Amino acid sequence: MAIDIDVEKRRGDRVIAVRFSAGPGLTALFGPSGAGKTSILAMVAGLLRPDRGHIRIGERTLFGDGIDLPPEVRRVGYVFQDGRLFPHRRVRANLTYGYDLAEPADRWMTLDEATLFLGIDHLLDRWPYTLSGGEAQRVAIGRALLAGPEILLMDEPLSSLDAARRGDIMTVIERIRDELKLPILYVSHDRAEVDRLATRVVEIGE
Amino acid sequence: MLSPEEWGIVALSLKVGGVAVLATLPIAFGLAWVLARYRFPGRVILDGLVHLPLVLPPVVTGWLLLIAFGPLGPAGRWLESWFGATLMFRWTGAALAAAIMALPLMVRAMRLSIEGIDRRLEGAARTLGASPWHSFWSVSLPLALPGILAALVLGFARSIGEFGATITFVSNIPGETRTLPLAIYSALQVPGGEAMVTRLALLSVLLSLGALILSEWLARRTHGGRQRHGD
Numbered sequence: 001m002a003i004d005i006d007v008e009k010r011r012g013d014r015v016i017a018v019r020f021s022a023g024p025g026l027t028a029l030f031g032p033s034g035a036g037k038t039s040i041l042a043m044v045a046g047l048l049r050p051d052r053g054h055i056r057i058g059e060r061t062l063f064g065d066g067i068d069l070p071p072e073v074r075r076v077g078y079v080f081q082d083g084r085l086f087p088h089r090r091v092r093a094n095l096t097y098g099y100d101l102a103e104p105a106d107r108w109m110t111l112d113e114a115t116l117f118l119g120i121d122h123l124l125d126r127w128p129y130t131l132s133g134g135e136a137q138r139v140a141i142g143r144a145l146l147a148g149p150e151i152l153l154m155d156e157p158l159s160s161l162d163a164a165r166r167g168d169i170m171t172v173i174e175r176i177r178d179e180l181k182l183p184i185l186y187v188s189h190d191r192a193e194v195d196r197l198a199t200r201v202v203e204i205g206e
Numbered sequence: 207m208l209s210p211e212e213w214g215i216v217a218l219s220l221k222v223g224g225v226a227v228l229a230t231l232p233i234a235f236g237l238a239w240v241l242a243r244y245r246f247p248g249r250v251i252l253d254g255l256v257h258l259p260l261v262l263p264p265v266v267t268g269w270l271l272l273i274a275f276g277p278l279g280p281a282g283r284w285l286e287s288w289f290g291a292t293l294m295f296r297w298t299g300a301a302l303a304a305a306i307m308a309l310p311l312m313v314r315a316m317r318l319s320i321e322g323i324d325r326r327l328e329g330a331a332r333t334l335g336a337s338p339w340h341s342f343w344s345v346s347l348p349l350a351l352p353g354i355l356a357a358l359v360l361g362f363a364r365s366i367g368e369f370g371a372t373i374t375f376v377s378n379i380p381g382e383t384r385t386l387p388l389a390i391y392s393a394l395q396v397p398g399g400e401a402m403v404t405r406l407a408l409l410s411v412l413l414s415l416g417a418l419i420l421s422e423w424l425a426r427r428t429h430g431g432r433q434r435h436g437d
Contacts, residue, residue, distance in 0.1 A: 078330065097331070
């Protein structure tokens with residue numbers, strides 16, 4: 001599945017402009033903090049409106065040519081830096097949130113498959129605030145996968161984790177890339193992380 | 207304990223307070239939402255109008271209601287011609303006065319909890335397939351719930367304590383508009399009414415204290431353990 005992005009967005013006195021295409025595998029958006037990498041993911045997800053340009057996934061245009069799909073129909077999974085789990089729902093209800101909303105034909109993973117894949121079946125009845133950083137990030141990944149996305153966006157998913165957990169989650173990300181064959185757009189400012197995970201690297205500079 | 211007359215006063219107070227608060231709730235929530243989320247011209251004026259009953263002498267609020275809902279007032283004539291109804295000297299009028307006096311407190315409580323919602327959670331809900339409407343019902347509203355409950359309790363306590371606007375607008379009619387504070391006031395005017403005053407006053411203290419403790423407990427739940435950690 002090809003991803004084709006060409007967007008421009010003015011934020012304050014700064015202009016974020018990026019153009020790239022990416023195939024399967026993990027595409028790292030690499031650059032210093034504050035270069036606008038998160039804004040690019042937000043534009044792909046539909047949470048931020050580009051000033052001009054286009055965003056296409058495969059044959060589908062998400063933005064451009066007069067089209068601006070709302071986030072809920074884009075089928076773009078988003079794993080946020082801080083997990084961003086719903087605090088008023090237990091882990092199980094967090095995981096099924098997007099699954100329940102997805103068209104049955106769009107789902108490609110069940111709750112059982114997701115909990116097995118991520119090793120989180122023992123967490124289902126817990127509240128998000130009781131989870132460690134690594135556990136919360138796994139649940140956040142599961143929640144995104146269960147909504148049946150065509151592409152996964154990950155915004156520095158390792159940044160709040162200690163070294164041991166980082167290795168665990170990197171293994172999970174590699175398995176999403178290689179076993180589930182889900183295209184991933186991955187934002188990072190860490191060279192080692194990108195070297196290990198990325199199929200290709202897009203430099204986001206000043 | 208209480209005489210049948212006193213029970214009637216309590217029942218009327220609870221009815222007036224309950225109706226006032228439940229009818230005000232959706233309006234107050236809408237105002238709280240708009241004031242918390244939107245910037246628009248006239249926002250400061252709207253904010254001021256909502257808070258006005260909090261600082262205005264209640265007698266003035268009652269007098270303004272009298273002008274608006276009296277037989278010659280615009281709202282009064284409208285109600286009369288469309289529904290054949292009047293609020294003058296009726297318990298419904300007492301409920302309206304109580305509602306207006308409770309509105310600022312209810313808006314404040316809910317606005318705080320709406321402002322406390324992490325809006326990025328709504329964005330997360332959207333990327334998971336939720337329409338704005340569904341995101342509101344499944345994320346925003348449940349997260350604002352402690353504030354809504356606190357607003358109900360505070361508004362109710364304020365309503366059953368309402369005196370000035372009520373007596374000005376709908377007078378002090380036994381069985382119709384004589385709520386707890388009005389009954390205490392009346393009993394004070396009667397020689398030998400001290401025993402009744404004591405009982406009703408004690409009841410008022412208990413009701414108010416209970417409401418305060420309940421709303422404090424609800425507010426605490428907002429900031430308690432259910433918060434997300436991380437940055």
